[in-house]
Amino acid sequence: MRDRIEDIALAGPGILLLALAFVLPLVEMLRLSIVGADGGVTAEHFVRFLSDPYYLGVVWRTIYLSLLITIICAAVGFPLAYVMARVSPQMRLWLIVLIILPLMTSVVVRTFGWMVVLGRGGLIPFSLWKLGFVGRNFTLMHTEAAIVIGMVQVLLPFTALSILGVVMKIDRRLEEAARTMGASFLATLRSVVLPLAMPGILAGSLLAFTLSVSSFVTPSLLGGVRLPVVASSIYDAATKTLEWNFAAAQSVILLIGVLLALTPYIRLSGRRHG
Template sequence: MSTRLARRLERNGLGLLSPPLVLLLLVFLLPLLAMVPTSLHPYIPGKGIGEGFTAEHYVKALTDTYYLEIIGRTLALGLIVTLICLALGYPLAFFLARTQSRWRPWLMLLVVFPLLLNLVVRTFGWIALLANRGLVNDTLVALGIVETPVKLLFNFSGLLIALSHIFLPFMVLVLVGVIRNLPRDVEDAARTLGAGWATTFLRVTLPLSLPGILAGSILVFVLTVSALVTPRLLGGPTYKVMSTLIYDQFLQLLNWPAGAALSFILTAIAVGLISLSSAVARRLGAGA
């Protein structure tokens, strides 16, 4: 009887999952697979995609120092933005999840509010703030912290600040849901047994919230390394990351094979890092 019930539940589960799986296949996987042969064709300047197959685009992207620098810059940006969002987002999410204040809905609204604004509008807002004569530099000069404006546009610093602000709400929203569902009786039991607040947090709360930390970190990392609008506007035409480089290869240089190869390399690196972080998190969770 239990075997029949398990099989029925399995069939029902697959039935419920089939529509989104089919949509994912049509919208994501098939277009991605269609680019595989494109990435293996040569590119002839002035003519477009040539005949035959070659791996030169992959080899060049993985051996040329220009491309390696851009790949490293993109991954470093994704990692640092993720760490900043986690460091700022976890305390905020913990407060929002545990507070009993009547202002909690309004505080949640403040977290969600930036997501209601268009990404281009938020990016132009950061351009106005970080410009040489923007609010940030004018304040630093007025306070005597610096004598001349600090260059915060068209470099790593500007992208780091803007992307951390843009993707912080995603981290907070993921962590709030996880922290609110943590069993409070486990924390109460730890305190009953003599554990202090810090010990309870480090030994109980933090390990139990590890799935949320992992989910939020993966989400922010993927969004950061694939972001296009903000790096394009804040980085300008010269300061490139992988997304802007791929954009230029496809739409400006019309080098579709190179753009497809770079897209697959970025996807493979992101998936590899996500798989590695998931394995580490599972091991740490099992140890805890």
């Protein structure tokens, strides 16, 4: 058995780092968000954000794009994770490498790649035009579709790998048993694998959702200035208009939104364990 002092000594560096790099900035952000122009305490930044239809539009876009991205990631990630869990270990290793490889390049580089593919004369619009599906050479850049495509590509590995971890633990004999009981392959997938993989799907979706509501680089590069999301609005307030207090207030709202999204999941997984 370890001593309490040894425990503290072991955890010390990590706790210190968290305190300096996470808790302190967070407290500073909370303080800034309620400081007015005169230095007194005020709620004016929150009122300004929540009463302006422009900012409410930004929030709404952020939420529904994130939901769409999350749903696509889960819908694509679950079958992918299932196949990865059921192939030979060697094949699985290759698939994992294939999925992780894009994560090795910077998000900025990958996003510029999408700009080339999606822009006017890029691979997708050009091919669609030449094949006669659309009447003219067009661009997919600065559309919500571009944001969704780019974000799904960034977040799919996280979702697929969190689901993979859970599917790997599902006893294969349960599927075999279901087959001997008259369930077809698809019925087995639906009534046995899907319910048992649900904790992984929830965890992966949550990861995808929280990462996409707070993501900045991909939406601002692929969506452009006409399609701002909350993160780019914070960036503008902090760097262009230099309204730090307003930027802090928006950050607090984003933080509360993410925490609200986390709550039902924590409840759900708590019930599963208890």
